[in-house]
Amino acid sequence: MKKGIILVIDxxxxxxxxxxxxxxxxxxxxxLAKNGHExxxxxxxxxxxxxxxxxxxxxxxGIEVLKKIKxxxxxxxxxxITGYQTVDTAVKSIKLGAFDYxxxxxxxxxxxxxxxxxxxxxNKSQQT
Amino acid sequence: xxxxxxxxxxxxxxxxxxxxxxxxxGTLMVVGSSIFWYLLFRHQETELIQSSVKYxxxxxxxxxxxxxxxxxxxxxxxxxxxxxxxxxxxxxLRVRIFDSRGKIAYSSDKKDIGTVVDKKAPVCxxxxxxxxxxxxxxxxxxxxxxxxxFRVLNIVQPIYxxxxxxxxxxxxxxRQQKVLGLVEANLSLAVLDKxxxxxxxxxxxxxxxxxxxxxxxxxTILWNLVSTPVSLLTRGMEKVAGGDLDYHLDINTKDxxxxxxxxxxxxxxxxxxxxxxxVEWGNTLEKKVQEKTEAIHRxxxxxxxxxxxxxxxxxxxxxxxxxxxxxxxxVTFGHLLLKKFPQGSEENEDIQVIIEQANRCSTIxxxxxxxARASAAEKAPVNINDVISHSLNIVKNxxxxxxxxxVTNFDDFLSKVRADSSQLQQVFLNLIMNAADAIEGKGTITxxxxxxxxxxxxxxxIEFRDTGPGIDDENLAKIxxxxxxxxxxxxxxGLGLAVxxxxxxxxxxxxxxxxxxxxxxxxxxKLPAYKEMP
Ligand SMILES: Nc1ncnc2c1ncn2[C@@H]1O[C@H](COP(=O)(O)OP(=O)(O)OP(=O)(O)O)[C@@H](O)[C@H]1O
Ligand SMILES: [Mg+2]
Numbered sequence: 001m002k003k004g005i006i007l008v009i010d011x012x013x014x015x016x017x018x019x020x021x022x023x024x025x026x027x028x029x030x031x032l033a034k035n036g037h038e039x040x041x042x043x044x045x046x047x048x049x050x051x052x053x054x055x056x057x058x059x060x061x062g063i064e065v066l067k068k069i070k071x072x073x074x075x076x077x078x079x080x081i082t083g084y085q086t087v088d089t090a091v092k093s094i095k096l097g098a099f100d101y102x103x104x105x106x107x108x109x110x111x112x113x114x115x116x117x118x119x120x121x122x123n124k125s126q127q128t
Numbered sequence: 129x130x131x132x133x134x135x136x137x138x139x140x141x142x143x144x145x146x147x148x149x150x151x152x153x154g155t156l157m158v159v160g161s162s163i164f165w166y167l168l169f170r171h172q173e174t175e176l177i178q179s180s181v182k183y184x185x186x187x188x189x190x191x192x193x194x195x196x197x198x199x200x201x202x203x204x205x206x207x208x209x210x211x212x213x214x215x216x217x218x219x220x221l222r223v224r225i226f227d228s229r230g231k232i233a234y235s236s237d238k239k240d241i242g243t244v245v246d247k248k249a250p251v252c253x254x255x256x257x258x259x260x261x262x263x264x265x266x267x268x269x270x271x272x273x274x275x276x277x278f279r280v281l282n283i284v285q286p287i288y289x290x291x292x293x294x295x296x297x298x299x300x301x302x303r304q305q306k307v308l309g310l311v312e313a314n315l316s317l318a319v320l321d322k323x324x325x326x327x328x329x330x331x332x333x334x335x336x337x338x339x340x341x342x343x344x345x346x347x348t349i350l351w352n353l354v355s356t357p358v359s360l361l362t363r364g365m366e367k368v369a370g371g372d373l374d375y376h377l378d379i380n381t382k383d384x385x386x387x388x389x390x391x392x393x394x395x396x397x398x399x400x401x402x403x404x405x406x407v408e409w410g411n412t413l414e415k416k417v418q419e420k421t422e423a424i425h426r427x428x429x430x431x432x433x434x435x436x437x438x439x440x441x442x443x444x445x446x447x448x449x450x451x452x453x454x455x456x457x458x459v460t461f462g463h464l465l466l467k468k469f470p471q472g473s474e475e476n477e478d479i480q481v482i483i484e485q486a487n488r489c490s491t492i493x494x495x496x497x498x499x500a501r502a503s504a505a506e507k508a509p510v511n512i513n514d515v516i517s518h519s520l521n522i523v524k525n526x527x528x529x530x531x532x533x534x535v536t537n538f539d540d541f542l543s544k545v546r547a548d549s550s551q552l553q554q555v556f557l558n559l560i561m562n563a564a565d566a567i568e569g570k571g572t573i574t575x576x577x578x579x580x581x582x583x584x585x586x587x588x589x590i591e592f593r594d595t596g597p598g599i600d601d602e603n604l605a606k607i608x609x610x611x612x613x614x615x616x617x618x619x620x621x622g623l624g625l626a627v628x629x630x631x632x633x634x635x636x637x638x639x640x641x642x643x644x645x646x647x648x649x650x651x652x653x654k655l656p657a658y659k660e661m662p
Contacts, residue, residue: 010453012453014453014454015453015456018456018460019460021460021461022460025464056449083448083449091508103452104453104455104490105457105458105459105460105487105490106459107460108460109463111460
């Protein structure tokens with residue numbers, strides 16, 4: 001059974017691949033997008049449970065993606081991936097509704113941990 | 129005296145103060161003595177002449193008295209003989225008796241007898257005045273030179289009628305006749321002249337001797353009191369003008385000159401002091417300029433340094449972004465691969481090394497980011513232990529730290545602090561580097577964190593302790609000053625502690641130091657504990 005459908009938005013191929021390779025064995029369905037626009041169009045088509053988005057991307061940055069998702073699909077959880085953690089952007093993204101943020105480089109376990117927490121949270125809030 | 133005049137001539141010092149004084153006083157003395165001499169001389173002469181005149185009167189009186197008997201008895205021969213006898217006495221030039229008609233009745237010079245003189249003759253003029261009809265009854269006195277080389281006292285005395293005269297048997301004179309005749313005596317004043325001359329000479333000699341003595345005394349006094357000190361003063365002035373400010377005047381008199389010398393000495397020493405101050409000022413100015421120049425160089429170096437740091441920060445941010453993605457790949461695939469080999473197998477261990485090294489790369493990048501101030505500018509609750517660990521990660525693999533033992537005593541329950549972690553990192557890095565420099569690569573650096581509470585609230589205290597040589601008392605006061613460093617130019621900018629102090633203050637905390645010579649130094653940082661909102 002699928003634990004959840006996760007969309008990974010990152011301009012870097014290796015990050016996308018890493019996420020899918022880390023999450024798939026744990027029973028998550030992973031969809032990939034190269035940039036914000038592509039990600040949003042996937043959002044429009046499929047039913048997504050959780051979005052992992054990079055903060056720094058060429059056309060549309062993670063904060064914008066986050067805003068858009070929280071605006072159009074408020075039930076979808078978002079985890080921010082940062083290349084380097086700066087306190088202000090982390091705080092900002094949490095304020096804007098991100099569930100968590102995760103620093104690169106991350107281990108598969110750390111990623112799975114963050115994802116499962118987010119999905120648990122989502123399920124709990126949907127039940128109520 | 130001669131010496132003084134020689135000196136005066138040498139120095140053309142008739143224009144000098146002493147010269148002028150001597151000239152003035154000398155002139156006054158010569159004039160004064162001349163007047164004195166003249167008055168004294170005149171007084172003496174008058175005195176002598178008066179006594180001569182007195183003597184002359186007595187003499188004439190004596191002539192009359194000695195002839196009284198001859199006259200009363202009318203013995204003309206006796207009278208003539210008496211007159212002649214008197215006339216032959218020493219100093220008596222001539223004695224004559226005139227009758228009332230101006231005829232010479234008796235004379236010490238027989239040839240004169242019988243000669244009649246009219247009223248214009250010198251004898252008569254005394255009483256009858258030039259035109260003379262009204263005779264005076266007083267004796268007349270005349271002193272004349274009379275073609276001789278001495279003066280002559282001429283005395284004329286009337287012979288008055290008496291009871292005895294007109295009652296005498298000869299009946300030569302009637303009762304009504306008032307003046308019966310005159311006695312005229314010419315007395316020589318040669319002796320008088322001589323003594324006047326002698327006295328004058330004596331007075332002159334006295335005055336000259338007096339003048340000479342006074343002059344000598346005056347010159348000596350002036351020379352010693354004025355000229356010598358003044359020329360000493362002049363020489364002193366010349367010396368001082370020539371730049372010799374050590375010159376000291378040796379005049380210790382209590383008078384005005386002494387005071388002047390004292391003032392001069394005071395002035396010289398003041399001048400010297402002022403000059404020394406100026407020189408010192410000049411020196412320190414040079415030193416200050418040098419110090420400032422060095423400070424400016426340091427500031428420039430620091431500017432370049434911080435500029436470098438800023439661009440390093442920007443670069444680190446870019447690099448971090450680029451590198452962290454591949455590292456994510458390495459770490460993720462490493463872990464995936466790891467699961468395919470059983471724990472303890474060679475492959476498993478190799479992969480673990482790969483993962484570890486990838487993580488280390490990431491740590492280095494994070495250290496760089498923390499170091500670059502540009503990467504974080506806002507305060508947030510941070511765990512000081514983490515910040516210190518980050519700082520240590522940056523330095524601990526440097527060659528300088530190979531022989532340094534690093535000890536950390538972290539309080540696991542340390543309160544968070546609201547701070548800019550990259551700024552704190554800058555502070556901690558500097559303290560660690562300072563400690564490493566102090567122990568010169570060998571020794572122990574101990575970092576401790578603890579919660580403390582005092583009456584001003586809750587604090588987080590961080591201590592950096594080293595086993596270095598400590599800090600001199602002299603330097604201790606200055607270490608927080610910007611640009612104070614004991615390190616060679618290029619190695620230390622002296623801004624580390626100054627900036628740290630600023631950063632800690634900005635965070636509402638304080639930084640202090642305890643040091644003991646030969647034992648080591650501890651820096652303490654106190655930051656207000658962050659109270660999480662419930
Ligand atoms: N732990 C210590 N032990 C002995 N002396 C110290 C210690 N820490 C600082 N000092 C003294 O204080 C001076 C000032 O330190 P500071 O960190 O402000 O500047 P710096 O280290 O010389 O240069 P910079 O930090 O700018 O590279 C040092 O030069 C050193 O003499
Ligand atoms: Mg320093």
